[in-house]
Structures are given as structure tokens and as C-alpha cells.
Amino acid sequence: MTLTTPRPRQEVAALADQLLAGWLKGEGRDEPPPSTADLPAERLRLGERVLLDRDFGELREVPGGYLRRRLRTPAPHGTDQLTLTVASAGPEGPTWVRLEAEQLASGPGLRAGGRVPVPELARALLPLLDASDGPVRIGDAPRVVRPAGVEALIDELCDPDRTLPVVVASLPPATTPAVWLEGTGRQLTRQLTGLAALYLLDHEALPLFNVALEYHKVYGGAVRTYLPEVDPASRADGGRHPVLPRHRIDEDVRRAAALLAREPGRLAAELPLPAELAAVPVYQPPAEPAPQVRAASGVGAGTGAGPEGTGAAHRTADTAERQARADELQRVRHSLHRSRRRERLLLAVGEEQRTALRRANAQVQALSGRFCTARSADGSPVTFGELVGRFGEFPLLEFTGDQKEAVALDGQCDGTGWARLTWEGLTALQEYAAAAVRGEAHGDFKQWCEHTPDGCHRFPPRKAVRGESRTVESHTKWKRERMLPVPECVDSSRRAFMGAHLRIGGGRTAPRLHYLDDCSGSGRIYVGYIGLHLTNTRTN
Incomplete structure (x- = not known):
């Protein structure tokens, strides 16, 4: 969580200390003593495996200061770590607040996994900050x-x-x-x-x-x-x-x-840190008291080469290495942010080109159909081959099924009438989808057919079916037949159950058109099947 607040950093830190103390008390832990200006960095042990680190200081390379709190508490298979950093460039500028919650795994073969829940400190602190993200x-x-x-x-x-x-x-x-x-x-x-x-x-x-x-x-x-x-x-x-x-x-x-x-x-x-937070140095815990060591023959006495001097050198080297990693992470975040902006631009340009190409293909198919296929008097197709080729005339409908199943209907005795009735159903679905996207459909497609607005194509309500019977939905094989293709943006498995369908022609085994109404999601209707009746209790 990275936000700004008009409150001074000392006030934000005081609020956080108060909330942390109250939470620790509620958990049966020791309460930390008040922080003092005499100790720029301190580590407090508040119980078994409970550590609270507190530090403050000046920002690196930019004017301003920071305060930081880091709490570690035991958790199953590891440790929960909560880090609050408060930084500001001066008394007039805003105060930046960053809260990080992490799960640190411990033990052989263990690693942190899954989603880290929102810490209670965030829920308690956020309403007190008058926080914002820019505007x-x-x-x-x-x-x-x-x-x-x-x-x-x-x-x-x-x-x-x-x-x-x-x-x-x-x-x-x-x-x-x-x-x-x-x-x-x-x-x-x-x-x-x-x-x-x-x-x-x-x-x-x-x-x-x-x-x-x-x-x-x-x-x-x-x-x-x-x-x-x-x-x-x-x-x-x-x-x-x-x-x-x-x-x-x-x-x-x-x-x-x-x-x-x-x-x-x-x-x-992934977002890069703002300049004030990026200028906060990595945490360096205070030195632990070193044991007394007797110098032999004066070697190492007062030279800085003893255990205390060696430990300080190691801490300095470790801090420098961790600071270098933090700076590199910030550079990677900036690079990733720039790359994602370029990717969005390229995707937008590509989508515009694909849209223009789809429109051009639809026009070509429509013109080809006029010259190469017999047309009915009212302009509707008389074959399923032509119908599939003209699907681009319905901008809010997308045919995701197998074209062979639909074209095979042309060999049936009533293929011409079926193609015309299917076209009427698709026309009504397109008009319904346009109204649904505008929020004016007032119900599903079945209700649309029952109360078709003036000026729109009518499709018989009895031929519009909301879903399959409970028997079909509970039958594994029959349900699998109706798990039909959809884009990944609709379902990550690229399959969805399409129980809603249109009856094409008379009789219980006449062809069917199965679809998924996703107008409230992607703003489209996906037609996953046009063909002979799928298996149910009345088909053979």
C-alpha cells in the first residue's frame, strides 16, 4: 500500500505506534515503550519470536526525513513481517506512507506462497490518514x-x-x-x-x-x-x-x-516507488553487544581488527549489498513500468488494425455472397454456408463453434427454412445485445422476445429457451457436449456451459443454436453451436 497524506510524518508514526501497541496488547504480547530521539535505530523483543524494529533518519540524496516500523510475529511455517515506512521531503510537501505485508517462510523446503491477507493495521490506519493517490x-x-x-x-x-x-x-x-x-x-x-x-x-x-x-x-x-x-x-x-x-x-x-x-x-x-520512499535507506539493525575478548601480546588491541570491529565491517558490507539490491529493484520497476506503457500502446494500435480488418473481411464476405450465393427476397441467407460467412454483419455476436456442424445442415431436407429462421434468431440476438450493452434490455433474451420493442425484429418466444433441463445438466456426457468454446477473457478454461438455445424448426430433434449471453461482462454474445440437436432424453 503506497499513499500520500497531508498529516506530518511524526503524527502518522504516532498513530501507527498507538495502533500497533493496541494490537499487540490484544494478542497478549508485551507493549513497546515509547520511542525516543536518542536512539535512531533500536530492536525490541516483545515476547517469543516477536521483534519490533524502529528507526528514523535523513533521506539519501534528497532533503527530508523518514520513520520506519517493522514488526515480526510467528506464523505457521514461518514469520509474518509488517513494515511501515513514512517519508516526506519537507514540512510543506505531502507525507508518503508505504505498508508492506510479507510471509517469510522458514524450514527446509518451505517457501512463502499464496495471497498475503490485508493486515489489520491497514484497515485501522487508512481511515485516519485522509489518504490519496494524486487526485x-x-x-x-x-x-x-x-x-x-x-x-x-x-x-x-x-x-x-x-x-x-x-x-x-x-x-x-x-x-x-x-x-x-x-x-x-x-x-x-x-x-x-x-x-x-x-x-x-x-x-x-x-x-x-x-x-x-x-x-x-x-x-x-x-x-x-x-x-x-x-x-x-x-x-x-x-x-x-x-x-x-x-x-x-x-x-x-x-x-x-x-x-x-x-x-x-x-x-x-510492480509500481516504482516515489522519490521520497526510494530515498529511504535500507534498515540496519543496531549492533548487538560484543563479548569481551582478551588481546594476546597486544595484537588486535585498539586496531579495529578485533571481534567488534570485524562485526561492524560485516554489518556495513551487508547493508551496502542490501541497498544495492533495493536500488536495482527500483530500476527494474521503472523499466517494467515503461515496458508496460509501450505494450499498452502497441496493443491499442493492433486492436484498431484488427477491428478495421474484421470490418473489411465482413464487407468482402457480404459482397461475395451477393454474387456467388442465391439470396432470398428479404436478403436473409438461404444456406448455412452463406450464413456462417456473413456472421460479421452482427458486431456484438461472435461464432466460436465448429462451422462444419452448421454447414452440414445444408444437406438436410429443410435446410433452406432452417437457415432463414437461424438468421432471424441471430438478428434478434444482435438487437437484444445492443440494447443490453446500453442497459436498456430490461431482462434476458427470452423476455426480449416476449416484449420485443417496436421497430425490432421479432423471434418467437417459444423458440427461445433459457436453459436445459435439470436432467441434461446433471448428466456428465450431455453436459460436456454443451461446454462450448469461449474466449479466455470470459473463462480461463476457454469453455463455458451454454444451456440457453434457440429452437430451429419444428420437432423435438430439430437443429439448435446454443449461446452464452455475456453482455454484462465482455459486452458480447457467444454462439458456440449451430447444428443438429445435441443429445438428451428425446434424441437417439
């Missing part, structure tokens, strides 16, 4: 954004001085801010303390926010992490800011919280 205030809980605050939130997202992520949650339908904050919000953002600014859009602010950020929307109970350097005019930039869809949150809120904290945690570890 963005960092609190310990999401702040509700009303319509009047939308413009200020967008300014924070686009501010070039912002270095930490901003996490924006959309309020699920029929849910009040108070209920969401007390329930889902508390659990979902618990691991983000000090790592990101947190906001919750209320129902009135949500449409205003999404209209202003056409390519960076969030809605339907989803949560979006806005990384630094948001470009609201770039469609390609929208894919850089991850979305956590509502169904992932509802499935397992604890796992969703871990996923949500992953990117802010990575960013906090």
Missing part, C-alpha cells in the same frame, strides 16, 4: 456515486496523475446501495484496502456514467477495475480494464473477491 481519495469502503458525482468520477478515471486502480461497482437491479454495501460490497472489497479507490454507482448515476464512457461501461451488478491512463474515446482501450460479471460474484463471493484483488495487488507490487 483520488483512497478510503476503506466504496463511496456511493449519485448523478451529481458522475462527472467528478470520470475526471478521476482519466486523470494522468493517477497510479492506483479505481474499482467501480454497478448496483444490481432492485437492490439499494445500503443493502449492497452491507452485504456483497463488504465481502467483495475486503482485500482491496489501500490498493484501489472504491465506488458504487447508484441506479440514477449508472446510465449517465455509461453514456459518457461508451467503450468502458459497467452495468447489471458487474464490477469493473479501471487501470491508470483510461482513454474514453478508444474502443480498444476498453478491453484493458477487466470486468467481473455479476454471475461470478453470485456463484462465490470469496473467490470473486480474490479475483478482483489480483490486478490491484500486482500493480501495487
Whole structure:
């Protein structure tokens, strides 16, 4: 956690000492004595395997000073280490605060692993600091954004001085801010303390926010992490800011919280330190009292070559080596930060070129179809071969399935009618997706078919099925048939269950179109299968 506060560094250190003492007392440990200006560095033993290091001094190479606290406590298979560093360049400038929590493994074959939980000191200290990241205030809980605050939130997202992520949650339908904050919000953002600014859009602010950020929307109970350097005019930039869809949150809120904290945690570890914190010297513990050694024949007496002089030399060399490693780490962080900025620029340019190429390919396919394929009177395809080739005409639909399954339907007796009905279903899905992305669908595709708005293509509601039967979902082989391809941004396994489908033609064994509605996540609908009816209790 790296933040700034208007409070002086001595005041921040006093607050931290008070909170640490209270926590140690609550854990049954010895309370540390007050720090004094006479000891610039001291090590306190507050019980078995409990060490508190305290030091202060001047910054290296820049004017200013620092204070530091490092607490080590026993933990299963190792040691928990908490380091608080407070630095400022002068009385007028801001005070930088950095809090690091680490797990130090001990024993043969052991290593630190897994996520380090947010320390209680961070939760207790953050509300007292009036902390910020440049223009963005960092609190310990999401702040509700009303319509009047939308413009200020967008300014924070686009501010070039912002270095930490901003996490924006959309309020699920029929849910009040108070209920969401007390329930889902508390659990979902618990691991983000000090790592990101947190906001919750209320129902009135949500449409205003999404209209202003056409390519960076969030809605339907989803949560979006806005990384630094948001470009609201770039469609390609929208894919850089991850979305956590509502169904992932509802499935397992604890796992969703871990996923949500992953990117802010990575960013906090990789960001270069500000100049004041980078100028803090590495910690050098005070020398332990050396045993008395009798000099033989005067050798070593008063020459600095005895045990005390040798120990001091070793400590100086060790400190110099650790300082060199810390400086190298800072250089690596700067290099990584520059590389990631270049990578974002190249990815944005590449995405724009791919979008232009997809549009050109869609136009070529459409023109080729006009000359090479028989067309129906209303312009819909009469074969599945043509239908697959014209999929680019639906910008919010993506066909991830096997084209051979769809083209094989052209050999069936009613292939022409099936192709036209499939086209009608795809047209209706595209119009529904466009409305859902704008937050105007008011339900799923089944409800859209039941209450199709004027001017939109109608698809029979009885042919739009929300999901498979419980028998199909519980049958291992049948369920596996419906685990269909999706992009990695939707599911890391590149597979997702697609129970929702369209009935193509009459009869219980007629073809089916299976799809996944991810409008609240990636803003697209993925069609994973067009072909003969998949296996169920009525197929042979």
C-alpha cells in the first residue's frame, strides 16, 4: 500500500505506534515503550519470536526525513513481517506512507506462497490518514456515486496523475446501495484496502456514467477495475480494464473477491516507488553487544581488527549489498513500468488494425455472397454456408463453434427454412445485445422476445429457451457436449456451459443454436453451436 497524506510524518508514526501497541496488547504480547530521539535505530523483543524494529533518519540524496516500523510475529511455517515506512521531503510537501505485508517462510523446503491477507493495521490506519493517490481519495469502503458525482468520477478515471486502480461497482437491479454495501460490497472489497479507490454507482448515476464512457461501461451488478491512463474515446482501450460479471460474484463471493484483488495487488507490487520512499535507506539493525575478548601480546588491541570491529565491517558490507539490491529493484520497476506503457500502446494500435480488418473481411464476405450465393427476397441467407460467412454483419455476436456442424445442415431436407429462421434468431440476438450493452434490455433474451420493442425484429418466444433441463445438466456426457468454446477473457478454461438455445424448426430433434449471453461482462454474445440437436432424453 503506497499513499500520500497531508498529516506530518511524526503524527502518522504516532498513530501507527498507538495502533500497533493496541494490537499487540490484544494478542497478549508485551507493549513497546515509547520511542525516543536518542536512539535512531533500536530492536525490541516483545515476547517469543516477536521483534519490533524502529528507526528514523535523513533521506539519501534528497532533503527530508523518514520513520520506519517493522514488526515480526510467528506464523505457521514461518514469520509474518509488517513494515511501515513514512517519508516526506519537507514540512510543506505531502507525507508518503508505504505498508508492506510479507510471509517469510522458514524450514527446509518451505517457501512463502499464496495471497498475503490485508493486515489489520491497514484497515485501522487508512481511515485516519485522509489518504490519496494524486487526485483520488483512497478510503476503506466504496463511496456511493449519485448523478451529481458522475462527472467528478470520470475526471478521476482519466486523470494522468493517477497510479492506483479505481474499482467501480454497478448496483444490481432492485437492490439499494445500503443493502449492497452491507452485504456483497463488504465481502467483495475486503482485500482491496489501500490498493484501489472504491465506488458504487447508484441506479440514477449508472446510465449517465455509461453514456459518457461508451467503450468502458459497467452495468447489471458487474464490477469493473479501471487501470491508470483510461482513454474514453478508444474502443480498444476498453478491453484493458477487466470486468467481473455479476454471475461470478453470485456463484462465490470469496473467490470473486480474490479475483478482483489480483490486478490491484500486482500493480501495487510492480509500481516504482516515489522519490521520497526510494530515498529511504535500507534498515540496519543496531549492533548487538560484543563479548569481551582478551588481546594476546597486544595484537588486535585498539586496531579495529578485533571481534567488534570485524562485526561492524560485516554489518556495513551487508547493508551496502542490501541497498544495492533495493536500488536495482527500483530500476527494474521503472523499466517494467515503461515496458508496460509501450505494450499498452502497441496493443491499442493492433486492436484498431484488427477491428478495421474484421470490418473489411465482413464487407468482402457480404459482397461475395451477393454474387456467388442465391439470396432470398428479404436478403436473409438461404444456406448455412452463406450464413456462417456473413456472421460479421452482427458486431456484438461472435461464432466460436465448429462451422462444419452448421454447414452440414445444408444437406438436410429443410435446410433452406432452417437457415432463414437461424438468421432471424441471430438478428434478434444482435438487437437484444445492443440494447443490453446500453442497459436498456430490461431482462434476458427470452423476455426480449416476449416484449420485443417496436421497430425490432421479432423471434418467437417459444423458440427461445433459457436453459436445459435439470436432467441434461446433471448428466456428465450431455453436459460436456454443451461446454462450448469461449474466449479466455470470459473463462480461463476457454469453455463455458451454454444451456440457453434457440429452437430451429419444428420437432423435438430439430437443429439448435446454443449461446452464452455475456453482455454484462465482455459486452458480447457467444454462439458456440449451430447444428443438429445435441443429445438428451428425446434424441437417439
